[in-house]
Amino acid sequence: MDICNGRRRNIRTPRSLRAFKRLVEAQNAKMKTKREVKQEVVKVLRALVVGNNNEDIDVPMEEDCFSMNFSKNENLEHAIVMAPRYNLLREVGRGSYGVVFEAIAMRTGARVAVKKLQCNAPENVELALAEFWALASLETKHENVVQLEECVLQRNGMAQKMSHGNKRSKQYLRLVETSLKGERILGYPEEPCYLWFIMEFCEGGDLNQYILSRRPDPRTNKSFMRQLTSAVAFLHKNNIVHRDLKPDNILISQKSGFPVLKVADFGLSKVCAGFGAGGNDDDEHPTAGGGGGSNNKNVNKFWLSSTCGSDFFMAPEVWEGHYTAKADIFALGIIIWAMLERITFIDAESKRELLGTYVRQGSEIVPVGEALLGNPKMVLHIPQKTRSTMSEGVKKLLQDMLAVNPQDRPDAFQLEERVDQVTRAA
Template identity: 80%
Template sequence: MLTFNKKEVMDSNDGRKRRKVSGFVRGCRRSVAGKMKREMSKVLRSIALDDNNHKELVQGEEDDYDCFPISFLRSDLLEPHLVVAPRYSLLREVGRGSYGVVYEAVARKTGARVAVKRLQCDAPEKVELALAEFWALTSLENRHQNVVQLEECVLQRNGLAQKMSHGNKKSKQYLRLVETSLKGERILGYSEEPCYLWFVMEFCDGGDLNQYILSRRPDPQTNRNFMRQLTSAVAFLHRNSIVHRDLKPDNILISQKSGFPILKVADFGLSKVCAGLTSKNSEEHPVAGAGGRGSVQNSTVNINKFWLSSACGSDFYMAPEVWEGHYTAKADIFALGIIIWAMIERITFIDAESKRELLGTYVRQGSEIVPVGEALLENPKMVLHIPQKARSSMSEEEKKLLHEMLAVNPQDRPDALQLEVRMDQVTCAV
């Protein structure tokens, strides 16, 4: 269970302050000017492959095990006959947090821009987050336009790299990571060896949902379009037995490559792959869903019957039952309701640590603002005032659907598949 830290936030409407209980903070976007000048346009060195993959490389499978952009490798670690041309060049750092660093990069062969995320696996909690993201993204056999696409993943240690595949039981490094996650402690004898996971993903050039919405004039048509995209993404994830558990505007990216905005649900570090669990024994487990890919696509799995127990996420989007530490995939529906409500009415608060204006709905209690889920937990009979603002473009159908998505009892909320159908009906009716 995550340790929660007290922080202070400020309501952007009236400047009032309250305590904020914040979950594990990741993905903080800030620039490191000095470092970035050194990294800009740098063609990074090649990586030698670990012992498990020497044979494949010699046999001509260089495309499967080409090098990734790792600038800090020592050249003396590279064996001359194993060096291949670098596949990516870093352009700039676009995100940094306690969880990892994200770079914008370019593929040398095609010129395509990609996002490269480097996750340092130097502690059990970081290993678990990194593996959670890896398992979630690699368990998806099909693509969805509203879920960020993983192109490839590399496990790197001491200058040796190995392309990761789902459930790679032949990789000693991979098994070490799994063991670290299971035991919750460092594996003796390996604490001095730096280990990283590198994710290469599609690059989203439109920033996150906060930046996109708040930098433009209100547009009901854009809101409805985004509502459909978001519900479609969550339905896709739930059909594939993935509970995101940290849905928030920061983790929803925008791609504008097609000429119009496409939302991409990203950041799966807190996600849970529920395939392989049973309804009788569905307590959260560090390696749930780490098995074969076929199990994730089992259409008979009802993700809403699996109970999870780690109280994680970001407090302004957490469902009442998450605060108690006993919840199902319906918690994602609640978080989605908060996001959509805030997006339609442009309800925001200022995060005192980052000084950023963030989309998020809350309840006023005297001079404080309280997350909706926390307020409902304290007072389950509380009636939410949707919409909050007297002059709102929200339709009656949208009001009704938001009330259902934010129901205090998860059983009263629609599941993701029902929500996808309902959202299409509601937005088309408008």
Template identity: 75%
Template structure:
């Protein structure tokens, strides 16, 4: 369900104070007529319980594959952690992030000594389970790796102090089937006691923080901007070719790895993603391929024929059609346009909830700033002034590409494959 709460923060991008209706993440079913926001109010994420709440561990009632899990090498005052499992494979070093439904730790793999990121999600409510399974299904559906998509090493299901490695569609695991049923029914399953259950995602560790931290802590660098633009479009093209709509693209969910010496972007956080399964070229209209890669183009055409109806994402990156609850993968293209525009011109706002300075583009309406997508929904004929700054170094090619990415009509936006080709052209010409 979408809940409402009034928020206020200050816009600092131009050195002036402006009221801000904060950015929120959520995913819910759209009502008839779409999602609308009252003046002075903001869509908020669903509330969940504290993910650090620990329950007593008991013996497991059914025999499942037992696996080593995680040890806690630190304690938070007043926040008990799950009991330590014998012979843990990972040692948690420190907390590096906390969201509405999960906690992320930096950890060490004891066998190899490699640093990894471990996300712990407590599956104590149907909405938590739904988000956790969405991320699991998206990452496990990828048969190939991509350097700009965060890599999932393994997923572990923990219950009553025992752990079991998760595999997609494991019908022999009663715990996995319970999670799926909980997600599908949207309610706790009757007949089962409410027991502590956690999903642990072990992923590659990105030591460079997120895109906000990286960009805003450094001087403007056109070379870095061009590299990041190509990497982001490559990642989204890869996801769309694999029938995955991310639905929550924003700087917070773009991580930076510096293991190779130069920054490499990693698209992460697939909790709101949608795997559009069952698509094939026979189900969609044939269109001319661009750039000689016809098979890839067919996949992207198919995913753009798949309509979604859950109002998902974060306000400042949501496409106009997402606010109405009827959209396709082209919504990811719009979000990417907002991110790239803000990155190039360093347009920021202060998030009402976290008080952090975030990259994001918006429209000024009197004393308020409004997400671009919402403003376009209210006034489809509005012309976006790209670039915003008089002394911007943005090239004409990038300017035209951003205007196309942020088109009100999704059909006027390039698909992910077309975007990848055009981005290579405009960044090489810059």
């Protein structure tokens, strides 16, 4: 509208001008959307094609963009910027040295998890490499173990796909050397180093969230017991000791319409292949190849010494710093006991209610493993709740899993058979 001689009259805008205005409005809206997307941490991971010749090839990369698409053309010498391959949607988790995003694979439309780990200190490098070695060493997949799609090393604006045991990659060997020497050798702080893990996305949260947000369901409990023991048996068969089993590290996938557990977070895991049986120390490290593979060795013969894990799930021998894979069985016993009876505690740092069994000593609650270490003759009250419907078979199984002496606990393969028996009988 325009005003002329005190009266309103309509002004028709020329067609070309209207088109121009629409174009400007569209561009402004697009710019606004981009700003909003940036504020919500929506980023695009751009694909770079690199020669797959096991050379130490570095390719330019934007700050938060790196290669996921690698060509088999051995004659290709230069990186080619391709269409976006992953789109980061939102942050879903954050830890002391890493952050996890939900993302979309542009080619398939599938949702994936993108885990970005900062390798700015030797202890962080060790955690990141432990996770990479464990997941990359698995030659077969298991439904109840989170799947690693690929891993990319980012350093100083350059990207390189990580290959398991690639001894010709200078960047990979530098990471291994950093972990072994325990000192920073990757450069100065202005040269950041990250490992990016592309993994399957679990939309159901962790075991804490799933169990505590729903009414008790005996059928779900039985299914989860079988899935958990199957996953641990698979890992032990492949010479992997998880060392940090807890509800936080057990994710839920619901893609199939029913809950499927996924054991995740292998930052404290140990790949035992490559060590000699008996008397081996956790301070030894695998070679740059990382070991792994199913060699039909008895993982319970490998002795570990680093006291690590989460207090409420650590076996008595872990507190002493001399243990085997049987420590995973103890942790699994705590998880199953807490899940069946919905026993919880409040985490001091996060103030979250978490699944976990404990022993009361006066006004304090003490982790079961620590209490048993102090009093090996202590009798655990299983079940803990007076109105529990726990069967005698499950009760005896938990008592055996939580035995003070690791030799009195079933191994992962015996446990898998016994869980199948007690869940069918219950």
